[in-house]
Amino acid sequence: MALLLKGAVETGFIYALVALALYLSFRVLDIADLTTDGSFVLGSAVSAVLASAGHPVLGLLGGFLAGCLAGLVTAFLHTRMKVQAILAGIITMTGLYTVNLWVMGGRADLQLLRVDTVFTKMQKLAGPLAAKLIVTGIAAGGMALLLGLFLKTQLGLSLRATGDNRDMVSASSVDPALTITVGLSLANGLTALSGAVLAQYQMASSVSLGTGVVVIGLASLIIGEVLVGRGGVARGVLGAVLGAVVYRILMVIALKNSPSPSNMKLISALIVAVAISWPAAAQWLKLKKRQKAAKGGREKC
Numbered sequence: 001m002a003l004l005l006k007g008a009v010e011t012g013f014i015y016a017l018v019a020l021a022l023y024l025s026f027r028v029l030d031i032a033d034l035t036t037d038g039s040f041v042l043g044s045a046v047s048a049v050l051a052s053a054g055h056p057v058l059g060l061l062g063g064f065l066a067g068c069l070a071g072l073v074t075a076f077l078h079t080r081m082k083v084q085a086i087l088a089g090i091i092t093m094t095g096l097y098t099v100n101l102w103v104m105g106g107r108a109d110l111q112l113l114r115v116d117t118v119f120t121k122m123q124k125l126a127g128p129l130a131a132k133l134i135v136t137g138i139a140a141g142g143m144a145l146l147l148g149l150f151l152k153t154q155l156g157l158s159l160r161a162t163g164d165n166r167d168m169v170s171a172s173s174v175d176p177a178l179t180i181t182v183g184l185s186l187a188n189g190l191t192a193l194s195g196a197v198l199a200q201y202q203m204a205s206s207v208s209l210g211t212g213v214v215v216i217g218l219a220s221l222i223i224g225e226v227l228v229g230r231g232g233v234a235r236g237v238l239g240a241v242l243g244a245v246v247y248r249i250l251m252v253i254a255l256k257n258s259p260s261p262s263n264m265k266l267i268s269a270l271i272v273a274v275a276i277s278w279p280a281a282a283q284w285l286k287l288k289k290r291q292k293a294a295k296g297g298r299e300k301c
Contacts, residue, residue, distance in 0.1 A: 001256065006133065008252040012245030013136035014201060017194035018217035019224065019240035020140075020147055025187040026218065027236060028151065030163040031078075033184060034089035036191050036217065038096030039070040040210035043192025045103040048110045048205035056117045060196045067192020070096060071185040078184075079177035100207050110205045117200035132201065139197050140241050143190060148237045150186075159183050191217075216268075219275040220244035226278055247271065 018036065025033040043063030050059035070092060077088035104110045122131035150156045162169045162179040169176050191213070199205040224243025228235050254267045 004252050004256065005249060008248040009245055010132050010136045010201070011198075012248035013133075013140035013241070014194055014197050015213075015216060015220060015248065016140040016241040016244035017143055017190050017197070018213055019220040019244045020144060020237065021187040021190035021194070022214070022217045022221050023236050023240045024147065024183055024190070026221070028160055028163045029180060029183045029187075031085045031180070031184070032089070033071075033074060033187060034086060034214060035070055035074045035092045035096075035184075035188050036089075036214040037210035037212075038093035038100070039067040039188040039191045040195040040213045041100045041205075041207055042070055042096055042103070043067050043195035044199040044205040044209050045100045045110070045195075045207075046192070047196030047199045048112055049103060049105075051112055051115055051117055051200055052110070054116065056115075056121065056200060059200065060118065060193060063196025063199075064189045064193040067195075068185040068189035070192065071188030072181065074188070075177075075181035075184040079180055097207065104205065104207070108207050112200065112203040112205075115203070117203070118197075119200060136197065136201070139193070140244075143193070144237045144241050147186075147190075148233050151233045155179070155182065212268075215272055216247070217244075219272040220247045222275045222279065223247055226275075226282075247275070 047059035047063040077083040220243040224239025228239040
């Protein structure tokens with residue numbers, strides 16, 4: 001069980017990058033970006049190809065930059081071509097399916113057997129037990145810190161203001177198209193970096209790897225908000241990382257007590273449904289509690 005929980009924390013750190021990306025696009029910019037599924041696989045594909053060529057570290061950087069380009073396409077469609085954000089994301093995600101196949105040489109799967117990765121390199125320094133936890137922890141913690149610092153810069157503040165009120169930003173001589181482009185590019189870069197790390201973590205990349213990633217990331221983000229609350233960059237960033245780890249731990253515990261591994265998709269769907277609906281359910285419970293208290297007060301009178 002200890003090894004299962006360790007693996008859950010490691011994969012939680014990897015998917016925390018997706019949760020951070022959705023925090024940036026969904027919470028800060030207030031844009032539902034569906035490029036996520038495609039850019040996740042793009043980062044995975046680029047990472048796998050470069051790792052196969054003997055450049056695992058460059059694979060992570062290349063995956064991040066490729067994701068930024070995917071986000072740039074979505075931002076261009078939305079800001080310059082006036083396509084609705086959700087539709088722009090769908091268009092880019094659909095096109096990326098073919099691009100991802102091109103990157104992997106026309107193959108749907110790319111195995112990294114007997115290939116050096118960032119994890120095998122870390123094993124030489126920290127040993128096989130701690131290597132994966134260290135690499136994934138550095139990736140999640142480092143990007144969370146950098147994102148938090150970025151959102152407190154002048155450009156980051158402009159980006160946050162764009163999500164709050166685009167008209168006000170335009171009146172302040174800041175181009176909202178620029179801030180949206182930067183935000184979507186960084187968000188998809190983080191998503192692709194998550195895919196890049198995962199490809200080297202599991203020693204394989206696949207075009208189906210990104211299925212449901214946006215839903216998992218959104219569920220992780222909401223779980224984190226339930227745990228640490230909303231308000232401020234620090235809480236948002238911390239909640240994204242913590243929520244992703246908790247989501248993976250819940251998955252492991254549920255599967256451990258499940259009679260069959262084939263129930264994984266159903267368990268995942270239930271966890272996501274509960275996480276997404278929890279804020280509304282909690283608000284409804286508070287309302288009922290207040291109504292009950294008010295009714296009791298009137299009866300006493």
